Amino acid sequence: MSAMKAKHQRLILVLISMAALIGAGLLAIWGLRGNASxxxxxxxxxxxxxxxxxxxxxxxxxxxxxxxxxxxxxxxxxxxxxxxxxxxxxxxxxxxxxxxxxxxxxxxxxxxxxxxxxxxxxxxxxxxxxxxxxxxxxxxxxxxxxxxxxx
Amino acid sequence: MQDCGSGQVIAEFGLAALWLAAALAVLQLIAGGVALSRRGDALGAVVRPVAIVQGVLALAAFAALVAVFISTDLSVKLVAANSHSAKPLLYKIAGAWGNHEGSMLLWVTIMGLAGGFVAAVERRLPERTMMATLAGQAFVSIGFYVFLLFASNPFTRLAEPAAEGQGLNPLLQDPGLAFHPPTLYVGYVGLSIAFSFAIGALITREVSPAFARAMRPWVLGAWIFLTLGITAGSYWAYYELGWGGWWFWDPVENASLMPWLAATALLHSCGVLAARNALRAWTLMLGVVAFSMSMIGTFLVRSGILTSVHAFAVDPRRGTFILVLLAIYIGGALMLFALRAGSISEGERFAVTSRESGLVFNNVMLSGTLGIVLIGTLYPLLAEAMGMKVSVGPPYFNPFTALFVVPMLLVLMVGPLLRWRLDNFGRVRSGLIIPALILVLSIGIAIVMAPGKMLSIIGLALAPALAFASLLPLRGRRLSRVKLPLWGMVLAHFGVAVSLFGMACDSAFTVEKLVAVRPGEAVRVGPWQVTMKSITPIAGPNWTALEGDLQASYNGTAPSLLRPQSRSFWTPPQQTNESALLTRWNGQLYTVLGDEAADGRWQLRLWWKPFVTMIWLGGVLIALGGLLAMLGHVASDVRRVIARSKIAFRRERQGR
Incomplete structure (x- = not known):
């Protein structure tokens, strides 16, 4: 980890959190299609x-x-x-x-x-x-x- | 009638105070803005006093509204529409904010007071950031003042005073509900301070651990009120609506949950920024998002575009007005963020095994939960725009929020044990053996006791392990020397476990019975034997009721008495069911009296809800934890300020 540049780490963090949030969004839409009444x-x-x-x-x-x-x-x-x-x-x-x-x-x-x-x-x-x-x-x-x- | 003379002036006084407060907010914005420029120091001196006076004036306007409600001045339109002379005093006062105009006035009052309070006591920030913050606070206030004065004036007079008021919705005539909205509003609007701090820091680009330390108590304060407001609202819905549920995923409930999720993420990321100078842009972003969620919640509730028990302002013009305000504030703040985020220098980096990475995980999971709730709440609106009518309920919200909450709770067991910066997992591994064993053991027990109920099993398994793990940060410390913020964290995390246990028990073990009985008949529900003794008519101040006398005996012990009522209000005419609850240490017996069936039998709905009270007890513990943390942080800041001024004083003396 320590060899990694600060910029890279920030990028990775941003990517991970973006992935989680987009995942949440997609999951929500998929769930809503099946569960909305x-x-x-x-x-x-x-x-x-x-x-x-x-x-x-x-x-x-x-x-x-x-x-x-x-x-x-x-x-x-x-x-x-x-x-x-x-x-x-x-x-x-x-x-x-x-x-x-x-x-x-x-x-x-x-x-x-x-x-x-x-x-x-x-x-x-x-x-x-x-x-x-x-x-x-x-x-x-x-x-x-x-x-x-x-x- | 006898207060006509004074009453008539009071409303005009209130309106005048409101106009003055709005004018001062404009002055505060301009002066604060000018103070940011190089030559504006002269105007900068007025910003703080103006903010304080603005808050006081808003409070005066609100007091005037409460006064006209207390004296039931029926020449004021709002009073005539929402109050009644024969109402108990408590509900006359609560009636002042139990309607659209009054609640918006409460909103700006709290906002003004919060801004004034910050202006009066906050000395830790650089003065430039402070000016930008107060200008931002004024900017947000102005929009709501305009909304209040032009689209929902609470002091409008009727040409002809009404003969009698129309009364307050009986569902809202409950002591719990009288104080629930103000509590929640302090939370919602308190987050405006975090918003203004974030705006101020974005404008001046000064983001530092000191900034996070200054912001944290304000966020904590708002968050404590939000937590208490949500907890109280949930308990109100539980006993007043008579459906036996404690959370309905109603849009209005979601509107309070969303700011709470964002604020929870914010106060954790504040912790990272304060301790490690990392997550700088992210913290500002959350500051913007948290208050945006408050405003979106207000929009959803006030515009009446969502069907809800709570939505009382169905006025498209107001809805459009709030939508425009939302677009300006949220859009503007996000734009500012987009412009400035790149130039906020990046924070420290950190290792995977560290306290801060646990907190990052917490933040991402909370944001994910927020996304799930937000999308689920807005989806019916989007669907309607496309010509479909849908509603979204527990089958969506429960499993999909759990997908994010459960991993977060698992990490919550480990995170607080880790050290900042860099830690070695091996160091904490031994401490985690017991929680892991508890987890495995309780999964087994839960599967046996609540077969097939997936979410209940997860909750029942997680709660005991989490309760134990939340105490682990105290291990090996001398308890008398543990600092307040640490106690606060332990207590709040323990509260999460307590609340989770209550929720899981309620959904796994609730026993429900619905019967029609004659007086004298007995019913069994869970361990209880409930006997209907008699039905008697009784009268209250503005209602009459049929009251059931129920005798309930737990496993054959001495019987206790419950008195559920079916009430009829006459202003406005409406029926409500008043449930009666019997609380034991291990749960609640919940009884509702229904209608009389044709043959002289009475409908009776009974629930035995083991450990249900833990839900709200947990909520209170969480808020209490927040309070301890806030007190701890404020106390240490005060000590630091005192020490600094002492040093300055000594230097001055030595210099002489």
Whole structure:
């Protein structure tokens, strides 16, 4: 080492750290391709369902009158719709604050083989001002219709 | 209503103080800039006083905002939108920063105070670097003053005072959360000092061990607050959100983790620069990056472009404004770095087996982790620009950060034992036999106890070995003579092991039960027998609640009482679940009361989480370690200054 010139050592250090950082970047991109969970609205699921074991997010409105509690008292069934398609959802948990029929929800989970969406987590509308980001893309008109349709 | 007279002046006073502070920041920038030129000494004398007064004025503006919140002056728009006369005093005060405008005012207040504090006490740097540093600090402040005054004025009046305020988000009405944001902000904004120091040093090209010694306490101070803020935020999310998790990889959490990772790397590289005069350009780079991460975090949170529980300002104009500020500051600083890095003379070189090469490894791994978190946090934005909607969660973050963190922790066992400059691995080998044995033994135990859970096994195996190895630097020393910074390092590294153990235990051994029970029924969860006694309605200051009376008995011992609530707030109307926790030395029982099922049964969610409290205990130990190190460094600097002035005094006397 001592024979090595200072300049060379600096170069090697820079190269090693660059390699590590670029490695981290490439690794991140590779990891993201496999692990990012994609967002679907019911119409997307009807048109092009995701693979059964892939974690995805489903967003839409909870249809009025569709919320049912199973005999065990903790499993719930409900239907998420966007005015074009409907997806039945099963969720075994305490529902989050603000989860109710006729309001927006984003469910994280997987689509089962029978077409029922098995949710591990529900993100409900947080307050009056908050709309799940993915649902902002629905036009005002679409959203109104959706709300009308599921009321 | 009775405070109308005083309340009306207070808001205007606050706004005036804010304008004055902004004007002084401009003066500070100009005077500091001129002082760098050869003939600017006259103006240089005003820079320090101006920085101090600017900080005081910003504080006055902030105090005015808190005052209008305390008196609930409903003619101020911000108060009407975020407060309510029937709120407990603590949340009236906390309401002042629980919103966009108030939190930005808190940001500039801390920034002004930090700059003023540096101006008042920092005498170790060459005066030219100091001037450049204070000018840099003012330059960054100005952008945020402009943002505050033109795009988010907290003192805006309503034409017609509101009859009643709209209240504060109930999720934020919690004593822990009242003080979590200020703590985190001190950390975020404290890093602006490191940023300004780096700018100052880049401008004057004076990078030396003395510079690193001057910068280190400031970095440590900000880092301690960041550590505490993250720890407290994690505990808040754990008990308040009622999901039983302690880290969600939410963009806002990542926004606090990224500056922490950069600051952790920075304070380690400061150590190398101070001791060995190496890693000169790299340290400056990290100084720039750390505060840039704070600003990016603020941008992510404040612009509301990421879906998050915490994102309350959804205003595209503000988002654009912050984005422009980011581009100017980060882009400008990186440009300055690119121009000057080449001319900063290179540091000392060093051998592979040495303390500094261990620290270089630490820095590279921390930067790698930072890269993984940054890319994962920004990826949904990039994907959206390309028309895809994705979210990124634990399946990405957990394994990919572990790829960098695990090797770093392995090196952490060896690094602190090595000597600076050049060491021989054979010297420390004997000390490492025991940690290696512990590692092997605990891998075996972990595989048996938590089969199949890869990350938990790694954590369970690493934690005990790391805990032991972190104490090794004390071996062979007389404990009474060990210096404070060494105690700090040992404690902080030990804290990492404690925290890691908590995380691994939580993910490996948590038992969860979700049931619907009638009053009188009992449920088993792990070693606990939980009996639901009754449900009673109760009322608080601005909520009503249904409270469950639960009796929990650990392995048949005397039962203790837990009271989880399902609360309904009326301003604004919202339901929250208040979990109830029972803490034992070996873990926590976590209970959440859900809704009433149709047939008179109540939903109950129970977790037994062995050793989960270790996570936050570790966090506190890490912060405490930082505090010891900071005190040690400051004390020795003060001693040095005193000694120097004594010598100067004696010389003067002898000369006479």
């Amino acid at each position: 994609y967002f679907y609205v019911p119409a997307d699921i009807a048109a092009n369902p995701p693979a059964a074991d892939r974690a995805v997010r489903l967003g839409g409105m909870v249809e009025a009158g569709s919320l049912k509690t199973a005999p065990d008292g903790v499993t719930i069934h409900f239907v998420v719709g966007d005015g074009k398609a409907r997806v039945p959802v099963i969720y075994r948990n305490i529902v989050p604050d603000l989860f109710k029929e006729g309001s927006g929800v984003v469910a994280e989970g997987k689509l089962g083989h029978d077409g029922t969406f098995v949710a591990d987590n529900l993100l409900a509308k947080h307050d009056e001002k908050y709309v799940p980001r993915e649902m902002k893309d629905m036009t005002e008109d679409q959203a109104c219709k959706t709300v009308e349709a599921v009321k």
